[in-house]
Amino acid sequence: MLEELRQKERPVRNEYLPDRARVLEMREIAPGINHFHLEFTDPELRKRFSFCSGQFLQVSLLGIGEAPISICSPPTQSGSFEICVREAGNLTGALSRLRQGDPVWIRGPYGQGFPLADMGGQDLVFIAGGIGLAPLRSAIDCAVCLNEEFGNLTVLHGARSPEQLLFTDEYDTWRRWGRVETIVDRAPPGWKGHTGLITSLFDEVDLKPAGTAVLICGPPVMFASILGRLKETGFDDSQIYVSLERHMRCGIGKCEHCVVESFYTCRQGPVLSIEQIRGVSSALK
Numbered sequence: 001m002l003e004e005l006r007q008k009e010r011p012v013r014n015e016y017l018p019d020r021a022r023v024l025e026m027r028e029i030a031p032g033i034n035h036f037h038l039e040f041t042d043p044e045l046r047k048r049f050s051f052c053s054g055q056f057l058q059v060s061l062l063g064i065g066e067a068p069i070s071i072c073s074p075p076t077q078s079g080s081f082e083i084c085v086r087e088a089g090n091l092t093g094a095l096s097r098l099r100q101g102d103p104v105w106i107r108g109p110y111g112q113g114f115p116l117a118d119m120g121g122q123d124l125v126f127i128a129g130g131i132g133l134a135p136l137r138s139a140i141d142c143a144v145c146l147n148e149e150f151g152n153l154t155v156l157h158g159a160r161s162p163e164q165l166l167f168t169d170e171y172d173t174w175r176r177w178g179r180v181e182t183i184v185d186r187a188p189p190g191w192k193g194h195t196g197l198i199t200s201l202f203d204e205v206d207l208k209p210a211g212t213a214v215l216i217c218g219p220p221v222m223f224a225s226i227l228g229r230l231k232e233t234g235f236d237d238s239q240i241y242v243s244l245e246r247h248m249r250c251g252i253g254k255c256e257h258c259v260v261e262s263f264y265t266c267r268q269g270p271v272l273s274i275e276q277i278r279g280v281s282s283a284l285k
Contacts, residue, residue, distance in 0.1 A: 002149055005052070005075060005142070006117040015252055018060060018105040019045055023098050024080060030164050032087045033131060034096050035072070038104065039080040046079050053139035054113030054217075054243055054271040058251045059083065060105040065091040068248040068266075070135035071109065074142035084134035084166070110251040111270050114139050114241055119213045123151035123178075127226055129158050129198060129218025133166045135243055136217050141170075144177055151212075153178035154205055158198035158222075160185045179205055199225045202233070209234040217243040223284045227274065237275035244270045244283060 013019070025037040040046045052075055060066035067089075073082035087096050098104065116139060124143055126136045136155075143150045155174055159165045161184050171180045181201045183194035194200060198218075207230075214230060216223070223242065230240055246258040246265040258265035261280050268276075277283040 002117045002120050002146070005146070013045070013049070013108075015107065015110065018058070018107045021104050021106050023100055023102045023104065025100060026098060029084070029166055030159075033164075033166065034085050034087070036083050036085065036095070036098075036104075037080060038083065038106070040106070041103075049081065051075055051081070051109040052113035053116060053142050054135055055109035055111050056135075056248065056251075056270065057083065057109055058107035058248075059085075059091075059095070060107070061091060061094050062105065064094050066105075066107075067091050068110075068251060070138075070243075072134040072137045074138050074145055076142055076145040084131060084137075086131050108251060110248070111266055112268060112272070114215050114243075114271050116142060120149050121151065121211070123154070123208075123212040125154045125156070125207060125212060125214045127156045127198065127214065127216045127218070129222045130160070130164065131166065132216075132218030132243070133157050136215060137167055137170075139215055140174060144174065147177055154207070155180045156183075156198060156201045156205070157181075158183045158185075158201075158218075162188065162191055162193070181205060197225065198222060199229050202229050207233055207235075209236070209239065212239065214240045215243075216241065218245075220245055220285050227284075237278055238273055240274045241271055242274065242277075242284070244272065246270065 020041045021038045027035050029035045056068045056070045058066050059069045069083045072084045085092050085095050087093050128136045165182055174180050181204050183198055183201055187195040244265050248266040249255045249257040251266050253264045253267040260283050
């Protein structure tokens with residue numbers, strides 16, 4: 001099964017050309033955050049579309065613009081794919097007004113994702129801040145689908161407030177294979193969960209470095225504290241993978257908008273191990 005997953009890391013689409021897709025379903029999963037279920041209109045493209053968790057698409061609406069958006073569905077899902085979009089500008093605002101059957105244009109997938117095919121037999125720890133849970137959901141659902149290939153799962157998710165926690169209706173499914181812990185910055189009256197920094201959740205779970213891989217996605221401001229705690233716990237740089245938050249424009253290494261010192265985030269990232277970016281001080285900012 002992991003070899004089949006490895007094959008999905010080699011997409012065969014023309015990376016320069018956008019293809020037409022349509023909205024199968026759209027729902028708001030948090031204030032200002034919409035979840036889209038999409039499919040390509042070309043039946044042949046639907047069959048051969050492949051990607052790996054952590055890769056991103058260039059999503060566009062004609063006459064409005066294009067933006068990089070991570071895939072949030074697992075590569076084991078066939079025939080359709082999903083994205084999660086936060087309203088933050090003209091394009092994302094226009095996407096939020098789409099309805100079932102409306103067209104959207106897709107380029108990609110691009111970049112390097114999480115090397116799940118190389119993590120067989122390991123426990124997996126997912127640490128997400130805010131909408132960073134969207135690309136990690138792809139990896140979580142993949143690990144759940146291929147549960148016999150992996151060890152236990154631990155999901156740590158932090159958000160500004162309880163209503164900003166994502167995919168809450170899926171937590172029970174994830175808990176069948178491990179732990180799910182959440183924390184918020186601000187708690188309303190009656191909130192019975194955790195409040196504070198996401199690193200506080202480390203005290204709620206027993207993370208053992210041996211045979212464990214850590215996958216992180218979220219705002220760069222949270223990286224330093226999380227990496228510090230992981231190092232204290234005994235994790236090596238080679239065990240920790242982060243998805244870098246950069247605004248990619250072309251997706252193919254031509255515009256140089258996402259260059260970080262010696263590498264192109266859109267090509268060599270967005271997912272990199274801490275070992276790969278050791279010494280690149282601006283990578284995690």
